[in-house]
Amino acid sequence: MSLSPRSRTGIVVLAGGLALAACGGVGSKNATSQGGGSAALTTMGFGLPDEIATTRVDAFKKAHPEVKLTINQGQFDEQAFLSSVASGNPPDVVYLGRDIIGTYAARGAIQSLDDCVARQNIPMSDFYPAAQQQVKFGRKWYGVPEFYTSIILLVNDKAAKEAGVDPASIDTSDWDGLAALAKKMNKVSGGKIQRFGFYPKLPEFLPLWAKANGADLLSPDGKTAHLDDPKVVEALDYANRLLKDQGGWTRLKAFTDTFDYFGDKNPITEDQIGMMLTEQFLVTSMAGTSPDAEITVLPFKDRQGRPVNYAGGNAWVIPKGAKHPDVACQWIKTMTSADTWTAAARARAAKRAQEGKAYPGTFTANAKADQAIFSQVVKPSGHRPYDEATKTILAVQDKGFVVPQSGAASEFRTAWLDAATRVMQGRQDARAALAQAQQEATRAIQAAG
Amino acid sequence: MARRLSGRPETRWAYVFLLPWLIGLVLFQAGPMVASLVLSLTDYDLISPPKFVGLGNYAQMAQDPKVARAIANTAFYTVLHVPLAAVIALALALMLNRVTGRAAGVFRTVFYLPSMTPYVAVGVLFLFLLNGQAGLVNQFLGLFGIDGPQWTTDPAWVKPGIVLMSLWNLGSTTIILFAALRNVPRELHEAAMIDGAGAWQRFRSVTVPMISSALFFVVIINTISSVQMFDQVYTMFFGNQSAQHSYGDAALFYVVYLFQQGFQFLHMGYASALAWVLFLIILVITVIQVKVGNRFVYYEAEPQGSTELESR
Numbered sequence: 001m002s003l004s005p006r007s008r009t010g011i012v013v014l015a016g017g018l019a020l021a022a023c024g025g026v027g028s029k030n031a032t033s034q035g036g037g038s039a040a041l042t043t044m045g046f047g048l049p050d051e052i053a054t055t056r057v058d059a060f061k062k063a064h065p066e067v068k069l070t071i072n073q074g075q076f077d078e079q080a081f082l083s084s085v086a087s088g089n090p091p092d093v094v095y096l097g098r099d100i101i102g103t104y105a106a107r108g109a110i111q112s113l114d115d116c117v118a119r120q121n122i123p124m125s126d127f128y129p130a131a132q133q134q135v136k137f138g139r140k141w142y143g144v145p146e147f148y149t150s151i152i153l154l155v156n157d158k159a160a161k162e163a164g165v166d167p168a169s170i171d172t173s174d175w176d177g178l179a180a181l182a183k184k185m186n187k188v189s190g191g192k193i194q195r196f197g198f199y200p201k202l203p204e205f206l207p208l209w210a211k212a213n214g215a216d217l218l219s220p221d222g223k224t225a226h227l228d229d230p231k232v233v234e235a236l237d238y239a240n241r242l243l244k245d246q247g248g249w250t251r252l253k254a255f256t257d258t259f260d261y262f263g264d265k266n267p268i269t270e271d272q273i274g275m276m277l278t279e280q281f282l283v284t285s286m287a288g289t290s291p292d293a294e295i296t297v298l299p300f301k302d303r304q305g306r307p308v309n310y311a312g313g314n315a316w317v318i319p320k321g322a323k324h325p326d327v328a329c330q331w332i333k334t335m336t337s338a339d340t341w342t343a344a345a346r347a348r349a350a351k352r353a354q355e356g357k358a359y360p361g362t363f364t365a366n367a368k369a370d371q372a373i374f375s376q377v378v379k380p381s382g383h384r385p386y387d388e389a390t391k392t393i394l395a396v397q398d399k400g401f402v403v404p405q406s407g408a409a410s411e412f413r414t415a416w417l418d419a420a421t422r423v424m425q426g427r428q429d430a431r432a433a434l435a436q437a438q439q440e441a442t443r444a445i446q447a448a449g
Numbered sequence: 450m451a452r453r454l455s456g457r458p459e460t461r462w463a464y465v466f467l468l469p470w471l472i473g474l475v476l477f478q479a480g481p482m483v484a485s486l487v488l489s490l491t492d493y494d495l496i497s498p499p500k501f502v503g504l505g506n507y508a509q510m511a512q513d514p515k516v517a518r519a520i521a522n523t524a525f526y527t528v529l530h531v532p533l534a535a536v537i538a539l540a541l542a543l544m545l546n547r548v549t550g551r552a553a554g555v556f557r558t559v560f561y562l563p564s565m566t567p568y569v570a571v572g573v574l575f576l577f578l579l580n581g582q583a584g585l586v587n588q589f590l591g592l593f594g595i596d597g598p599q600w601t602t603d604p605a606w607v608k609p610g611i612v613l614m615s616l617w618n619l620g621s622t623t624i625i626l627f628a629a630l631r632n633v634p635r636e637l638h639e640a641a642m643i644d645g646a647g648a649w650q651r652f653r654s655v656t657v658p659m660i661s662s663a664l665f666f667v668v669i670i671n672t673i674s675s676v677q678m679f680d681q682v683y684t685m686f687f688g689n690q691s692a693q694h695s696y697g698d699a700a701l702f703y704v705v706y707l708f709q710q711g712f713q714f715l716h717m718g719y720a721s722a723l724a725w726v727l728f729l730i731i732l733v734i735t736v737i738q739v740k741v742g743n744r745f746v747y748y749e750a751e752p753q754g755s756t757e758l759e760s761r
Contacts, residue, residue, distance in 0.1 A: 079712040086495040107715060108496050191596050192582055253602040253696075254581035320496065411714060421697040425604050 040068045041327045044084075045076030045095035045314075051351055052362055055344040060334040067327055081319070085109050090319035093328040098134035098145060098315045099402070099409060102222065105137040106407030106448050110317040112140040116329035123368070126338065130311040130400035131365035137405045143315030144332045145365030149279040150396050151208055151310045152389075157294040159185045159195060159274035167296035170275070172212070173305040179242055185274030186246040193247050193255045199276035200239045202249075203420030207403050208277065208310035209235040212302040217416060222406035225441035227416055227434045237430040240423050249424035264289040279312070280363055280393045287358040287386045297389035299396045311400030313365055341369035345377045358383035360390040363397070370397070407448030408441070415441040489721035499718065506722035516723070518698055519706040520730075522608060526702065527675040529612045534671050535664065538622035545623070546630045557627070564620030572684030575614040576601060586613075601685070604699035611682060611700065615675075622667045629663030630656065661746045669738050673731055679704040703727055 048054050048071065061069065076096040084090040094110070104110045117124055124132060127145050135143035153172060160167040163184035172178055178198065186197030200209070207217050215231035218224070226232065243249045259267045262285045267273040269290045277300060286293055299307035316332040318325050334340055345362045352359040358381035364370055374394060380387045406412055419437035422428040428436070464471075489506055491499035510516050541560055548556050566574075578585050579600035587597030600610035633656055641651045657664070679702065686700040687709075707727065711720030 082495055082712065082715060103715075107494050250599040250602040251581065254583075254599050257576070257580055257601065258583045418697065425697050425699070427604065427697070 039066050040070070041093065041324055041331055042070045042072065042091040043093050043095065043331070044072050044081060044091035045074070046071060047073040047075075051347040052344045055347040056335050056340045059340045059343060060331055063334060064327070064330060082109065085319050085321060088321050090321050092318065092322045092324045093331050094317050094319055095146070095314055096317060098131070098143060098313055099413065101135060101143050101315060101317065102137045102405040102407050102409035103411075103448075104317070105140075105142045105405075108320055110142055111320050111322070111325070112142060113144065113318065113329070113332075114140050116318070116325070116332065117141050117144075119326075120329050120333045122333050122336070126368040127365050128311070128367050128397060128400060130402045131313065131315075134312075134402050134405060135315050137407075143317040144336050145313060145315045146336060147281075147313040148363050148365040148370075148397065148400070149281060149312045150363065150393055150400065151205065151277055151300055152280055152283070152393060152396060153275060153298040153300050154268065154278050154283060155275040155296040155298060156268045156271065156273060157296055157385075158271060159197070160296070163274070168298070170296075170298060171301060171305070172298075173301040173303050175238055175303065179238075179245065182242055182274070183245055188247050191251075193251055195272055195274055196252055196255060196276075197246050197274040198242060199252070199256070199273055200242050201277040202236075202239050202243065202424055203417045205277055205310060206232075206236060206239075206416055206420045207401075208300065208308065209239045211308050211310065211401060212300070213238075214302070214304075216401075216403075218404050218406060218412065220404050222404040222409075223445060225412065225415075225438055225445060227419065227441055228431075228438040233430045233434050236420060236423055236434065240420075240430065243424060249426075261285075262289065266290060268295060269293050280389075283386070283389050283393070284360050284362070287360045287381075287383070287389075288352065288355075291357045291383050291386070293385065295385045295389070297385070297392045299392055299399075307396050307399045308401065309396040309399045311397075311402055315365075336364075336366055338366055338369040338372055341366055342372045342377065345373040349377050349379075352381075357381075358386040360386045360393070363393060367397075370394075406445060408444035411444035411448075412441050415444065485721040485724055488718050489725050491718040493717040493721075494715040495717055496715070502718065506719045507726070509719065510722060510726060515698065515701065515706055519701050519703045522699070522701055523676055523678065523703040525608050526611060526615075526678060527672060529609070530615050530675050531668060531671045533612065533616065534619055534622055535668055537616060538619045538667070539626050539664070541619065541623045542626035542630055545627050557624070560623055561620040563617050566617070568618075568680035569684045571614065571617055572681035572688075575610075575617070575681070576685045579610045579614070602696065604697060607686075607696070607699040611678075611685075614681060614685075615678075622671065625663055625667055626660060629660035633659040658747050662748055665738075665742045665746045669735060669742075672734060672738065676727070676731055676734070677704050678702050679708065683708070 046053070048057065057069075057071070061067075072091065076094065081090070081094060081096075101110070105112075116122070122144060124141065124144075128148055131145035131148055135141060135145055153170070155167045155170060157167045160170065163181060165181060165184075170178075170181065182198035184197065185195065187194040202209075210217055210229075210232045213231045213235040215226065215229045215235065217227055217232065219226065240249075243252060246252070255272070256267075259272065261267065261282060266282075266286060266289065267276075268286065280297075283295070283297055286295070300309070302308045316335060318328045318332075322328055341362070341364045348362060349359045359378060360381075361370075361374055361378040364373070374390070378390060403409075403412075415437040416434075418440075419428075419433040422433045422436075423430050427433075488499060490501060490503060492502045492505070493499035545553070545556055545560060579587075581587060581597065581599030581602060584597075584600070586600065590597040598606040600606050600613075637655050637659065638651055641655050646654065682700050682702050683705055686696045687705060703723070704727070707720050707723040710716045710723060
């Protein structure tokens with residue numbers, strides 16, 4: 001710290017935030033009419049990084065040339081969003097993670113989309129059930145799902161072969177065998193990890209480990225936490241032991257902080273990871289950056305040998321106080337419809353073909369769109385690992401489960417994430433950490449009502 | 450009476466110079482401060498109207514283990530950072546004071562330059578430098594056969610790592626102490642030398658007392674800013690959602706927790722209560738420092754009433 005003009009008090013940090021809330025906002029201030037065919041739309045949390053985004057945005061522009069579109073590019077920022085809602089000048093439509101929609105719905109920061117869905121005839125039943133579940137709160141629609149992320153096991157074939165294993169035969173339902181294989185794949189020298197055998201993706205994939213052990217973190221109605229369920233404790237304990245046996249969390253985290261996941265020097269091609277649980281988008285990205293990588297993509301199986309998939313993704317929501325809810329609703333419909341998705345997929349396929357790279361497909365939350373994309377657009381690329389990966393990812397899509405939506409979704413998530421982190425850091429054992437998380441979660445759920 | 454109101458000319462001028470800041474304080478800070486005091490007695494989520502809960506937020510703080518953790522983390526950092534910053538900045542200032550001629554300006558600029566780096570950039574930079582597996586700090590330690598710790602991920606080493614990072618921004622402290630050193634009258638040193646005082650004795654008995662007011666100032670200001678530590682820590686360990694949970698609460702500083710409560714969980718009332726308790730903590734620490742400091746600090750000012758005597 002220094003003496004620069006930071007001699008403000010703690011209050012000022014908050015007060016400054018409140019002042020920001022009072023004058024902030026990213027919405028279109030000069031709105032001329034409420035909804036209807038008014039001529040402006042402001043988005044938040046969405047960017048235009050590639051043709052998947054631009055093709056769909058172009059489709060909207062073509063269908064609605066009268067709308068003055070302002071895309072505030074960048075990731076969703078909770079603080080900016082809430083400040084804009086509190087100031088009464090929110091964006092018209094927001095792109096954010098589906099898992100915390102409950103928190104915003106319960107607090108009235110976003111509005112129900114029941115009207116929008118009815119008026120625009122958005123076919124919600126076309127979406128995967130797990131995605132539908134995430135955008136529903138208190139029996140009302142609060143969002144329309146966009147992408148659909150699936151969790152798969154990504155194997156670095158070189159590491160598997162060195163461990164004397166056929167990558168295709170790896171089976172995550174055998175926890176003892178998995179632990180032994182992780183150790184075999186692991187390489188540590190001079191206190192430094194050279195290759196991490198198996199990255200179980202704690203703390204963020206705790207729900208998946210619990211599910212694999214037959215437990216859910218939260219009751220289906222989102223009202224009762226089950227974080228102290230012995231099966232959750234056992235799952236966390238196991239996944240944490242995997243980390244311990246391979247050099248420990250503190251080393252692994254420092255190691256993973258150096259990874260360039262989405263570049264051509266990603267941890268698989270750099271042989272820094274033996275195998276890992278990951279969202280499928282790492283695989284689709286690798287198809288672009290490392291088309292010749294030797295990988296195998298497998299479903300993650302529970303202890304009974306059934307594939308399980310902790311599904312997720314983003315959704316479009318309309319904030320409370322949005323000036324152009326009708327235009328926002330049209331936008332949402334366009335961005336998530338099967339036709340637009342298919343057009344975007346065609347653009348991506350053409351680009352990848354031109355570059356001589358594989359295109360494993362675009363995995364949307366709209367099952368109808370996926371049907372069209374994978375029957376009409378995605379063709380075998382000749383890059384066998386990616387063609388096989390596409391099949392595996394498609395096969396696990398309907399095995400998706402989510403943590404049920406809750407009015408305390410954000411606090412609930414924090415409770416279990418923090419518990420897993422305390423365990424990994426060796427500050428608490430799994431039982432104590434999850435007992436504490438259970439208390440925190442229960443308090444938050446009660447407070448949210 | 451009129452004379453008392455208008456005060457001495459120096460006082461009047463002092464107020465004139467303070468005026469821009471005072472206007473800013475009243476306009477931009479006093480209002481939000483009063484608002485946050487009122488909000489601290491409510492349950493407020495930014496979106497629905499505040500609900501009055503009396504001292505409920507303050508009672509909740511006493512039960513919240515994360516508040517205790519945040520206070521402990523912040524205290525640990527402050528106790529390490531403030532003395533280290535003062536000692537190292539003084540050492541740098543002493544070195545600067547010995548450089549004369551053209552090089553002096555160059556060195557003063559170079560010493561101040563790190564302070565020009567935005568805090569966020571410093572946070573990101575040190576996240577790389579301190580990385581336990583690939584960071585330059587551990588590579589440097591490796592040259593001496595030391596197997597460096599996991600600065601950014603081992604809860605036991607996270608705070609020492611943050612202290613290390615904080616020493617990057619010593620430019621302002623150094624410049625203030627350097628200015629104070631320049632003001633130490635040479636005659637005092639010469640007189641001490643004639644009396645046979647060595648370098649260390651002169652430093653202890655002449656330099657330190659003569660710059661004690663500046664030292665006192667930097668200690669107070671650094672303490673306040675340490676207790677309010679936010680930017681770099683937030684950038685390093687809480688910058689995105691996945692980072693927030695991967696590092697745990699080893700770096701959960703008080704203002705970070707306040708920010709999380711306010712803007713992540715929308716507990717604005719609770720965050721306001723946290724802010725007011727922080728204000729009281731800073732107030733108490735500063736009062737103690739002033740009381741203790743008054744015994745040791747030498748102020749170079751005219752004795753009170755001297756102007757009046759002269760004017761008679």
